[in-house]
Amino acid sequence: MISSLVRYVFLLFLFFSTTKSQITDVKNVFNVMSYGAVADGKTDISKAISNAWNQACQSIGGGVVLIPKGSYFVNPVELKGPCKGKMVFSLRGDLKAPIYDQSWGDADHWISFQYIDNFMMNGGGSLDGQGPSAWPYNTCARDPNCKKLPVSLRLDFVTNARISYIRLINSKNFHMNIFSCRDINLDHMQITAPGNSPNTDGIHIAETTGLRVWDSVISTGDDCLSFGPGTKNVDISRVRCGPGHGISIGSLGKNPNEKDVEGFLVKDSTFIGTQNGVRIKTWALPNALNVYNITFQGISMHNVENPIIIDQEYCPSGNCNPQGSSQVQISNVKFMNIWGTSSSKVAVVLKCSESKPCREIELQDIDLSYQGKDGPAVSQCNNVKGVSYGQEQPPSCI
Numbered sequence: 001m002i003s004s005l006v007r008y009v010f011l012l013f014l015f016f017s018t019t020k021s022q023i024t025d026v027k028n029v030f031n032v033m034s035y036g037a038v039a040d041g042k043t044d045i046s047k048a049i050s051n052a053w054n055q056a057c058q059s060i061g062g063g064v065v066l067i068p069k070g071s072y073f074v075n076p077v078e079l080k081g082p083c084k085g086k087m088v089f090s091l092r093g094d095l096k097a098p099i100y101d102q103s104w105g106d107a108d109h110w111i112s113f114q115y116i117d118n119f120m121m122n123g124g125g126s127l128d129g130q131g132p133s134a135w136p137y138n139t140c141a142r143d144p145n146c147k148k149l150p151v152s153l154r155l156d157f158v159t160n161a162r163i164s165y166i167r168l169i170n171s172k173n174f175h176m177n178i179f180s181c182r183d184i185n186l187d188h189m190q191i192t193a194p195g196n197s198p199n200t201d202g203i204h205i206a207e208t209t210g211l212r213v214w215d216s217v218i219s220t221g222d223d224c225l226s227f228g229p230g231t232k233n234v235d236i237s238r239v240r241c242g243p244g245h246g247i248s249i250g251s252l253g254k255n256p257n258e259k260d261v262e263g264f265l266v267k268d269s270t271f272i273g274t275q276n277g278v279r280i281k282t283w284a285l286p287n288a289l290n291v292y293n294i295t296f297q298g299i300s301m302h303n304v305e306n307p308i309i310i311d312q313e314y315c316p317s318g319n320c321n322p323q324g325s326s327q328v329q330i331s332n333v334k335f336m337n338i339w340g341t342s343s344s345k346v347a348v349v350l351k352c353s354e355s356k357p358c359r360e361i362e363l364q365d366i367d368l369s370y371q372g373k374d375g376p377a378v379s380q381c382n383n384v385k386g387v388s389y390g391q392e393q394p395p396s397c398i
């Protein structure tokens with residue numbers, strides 16, 4: 001009792017001492033209000049933000065770009081390094097994106113951070129992407145060459161970053177896109193868009209080594225988290241997804257020369273009313289790469305259509321190479337301690353490639369029930385090698 005109290009007080013002390021030092025070890029504060037920002041929700045403050053950023057970035061030791069509480073209108077903006085020290089983007093206010101229309105132009109982002117080492121973004125503020133104005137322009141479901149709508153928050157070539165206590169609302173496209181980064185930490189993020197909004201993925205990550213996401217809530221119309229080629233060392237915990245399409249590794253194997261995906265631990269997370277729970281998805285195309293060392297552990301499912309799914313027959317527009325079963329080799333994937341309810345009868349789907357069967361797949365302690373009239377939950381396997389142990393509900397097909 002006493003020792004746990006002591007430990008608690010000590011942790012509290014650690015927490016406050018680290019947050020304080022994170023602020024005080026960066027001395028210079030660049031308040032956007034000093035650069036002409038107006039908190040009226042109408043005046044564009046993108047120039048004020050980029051001027052404050054550039055000054056902070058060129059200061060020895062870096063700086064804090066501060067957006068105080070209030071409502072602001074912001075046009076697309078790119079904030080770039082390299083900088084002369086640690087950069088903090090302290091977002092206390094609420095930013096609103098422009099409405100989308102035919103005149104949008106080519107910007108694939110709303111707010112973009114590039115080439116920054118040692119970066120923090122926090123402050124309890126929000127980014128409202130004004131998605132409803134853009135969603136009617138999304139033709140990607142019927143046109144593979146569709147114009148891509150802008151992502152709300154992009155990180156490209158950013159290393160050693162922590163983004164926390166930020167809310168993202170109604171992005172036009174993905175809420176966050178992380179590309180070619182290293183050691184990115186995201187926590188206490190809240191991402192919200194309607195369940196029927198198109199391509200509003202929570203966070204998409206590719207070509208990145210070292211990603212941690214914890215204590216976050218993601219409700220969208222598409223994937224909660226999705227991982228593209230070249231993603232390594234990923235640690236996800238205490239994330240709540242739903243509505244949306246769940247956590248997805250892939251789609252992979254769409255293009256030649258994609259890099260391997262490996263080293264995932266997804267744990268202690270919850271899926272509520274999602275289309276998928278935990279998923280690995282590859283195109284039925286002849287592009288080779290490897291997906292391995294993936295663990296999903298301690299996951300609760302509530303009314304999820306496909307709680308556990310590997311799908312190597314992905315071919316949405318139907319023009320995959322007819323001989324080409326997927327050439328993505330999936331191995332060493334563990335599904336451990338996964339429980340709750342499935343909204344479809346086939347609660348476990350492991351559809352692997354005929355020419356590259358999945359290897360070392362483990363199902364351990366699975367307890368998924370289905371309440372429909374057509375009988376209890378079942379599992380379906382194609383081309384799977386592996387083992388199952390512990391409780392198996394539905395009965396394992398491995």
Ligand SMILES: *[C@@H]1O[C@H](CO)[C@@H](O)[C@H](O)[C@H]1NC(C)=O
Pocket residue numbers: 233234235262263264265293
């Ligand atoms: C497998 O992935 C986990 C999670 O990222 C990592 O901690 C572990 O070191 C990896 N194992 C191997 C053998 O690479």
